[in-house]
Amino acid sequence: MQIVKDNGPITGEQIADQLNLTRATLRPDLAILTMAGYLDARPRVGYFYTGKTGTQLLTENLNKIYVKDYQSIPVVVNENVSVYDAIVTMFLEDVGTLFVVDENTYLVGVLSRKDLLRASIGKQELSTLPVNIIMTRMPNITTCEKDDLLIGVAKDLIHKQIDSVPVVKKTESGDMEVTGRITKTNITKAFVALAEEE
Numbered sequence: 001m002q003i004v005k006d007n008g009p010i011t012g013e014q015i016a017d018q019l020n021l022t023r024a025t026l027r028p029d030l031a032i033l034t035m036a037g038y039l040d041a042r043p044r045v046g047y048f049y050t051g052k053t054g055t056q057l058l059t060e061n062l063n064k065i066y067v068k069d070y071q072s073i074p075v076v077v078n079e080n081v082s083v084y085d086a087i088v089t090m091f092l093e094d095v096g097t098l099f100v101v102d103e104n105t106y107l108v109g110v111l112s113r114k115d116l117l118r119a120s121i122g123k124q125e126l127s128t129l130p131v132n133i134i135m136t137r138m139p140n141i142t143t144c145e146k147d148d149l150l151i152g153v154a155k156d157l158i159h160k161q162i163d164s165v166p167v168v169k170k171t172e173s174g175d176m177e178v179t180g181r182i183t184k185t186n187i188t189k190a191f192v193a194l195a196e197e198e
């Protein structure tokens, strides 16, 4: 990078000469620096320094991560199932949030762990209490779409103080099909992947 900074634009051949290396030895290193955005290359001109800092490049990379790259499979229950069955589903599926759908499988609500706990400390009969009585319901559900930026969803998780957001596909009538979910775990995975790329 110092050689390119001082001499750019400079060809791969010339860099190799200065380092007493072959062009072939150098090729993977130059490819990494170019892919990471520190250097840029133009055919027949050579390599030049982009002047971008690590932080700028990190920001650029963050803005290239989409929901579809990190979403996982959603777990849904019908709005008529009992709170008892929803609790069983939450354990069996090992998730912290269930999405609730109507008979057309369109999104109508969200059930968090605490929603189910709250219902459980009341005096209600859990096996006959339907989840649509206790869920957080539409239109108050925060959703995202597969082509949204992941950073936007991360901001929603913080601002709304929630753990999970359904990934939806909107129909022409404005209904929402649940196609995925983004949780704090997905965001953490993206964070780790960014660090490993660096």
Ligand code: ADP
Pocket: 097, 110, 111, 112, 113, 114, 115, 135, 136, 140, 141, 142, 143, 161, 162, 163, 164, 165, 166
């Ligand atoms: P917990 O309640 O277990 O701490 P959350 O922080 O995710 O889990 O949920 C807090 C409240 O927000 C719950 O009442 C839940 O129903 C609701 N909630 C969870 N996810 C969403 C969402 N995507 N949109 C709207 N409300 C949500």
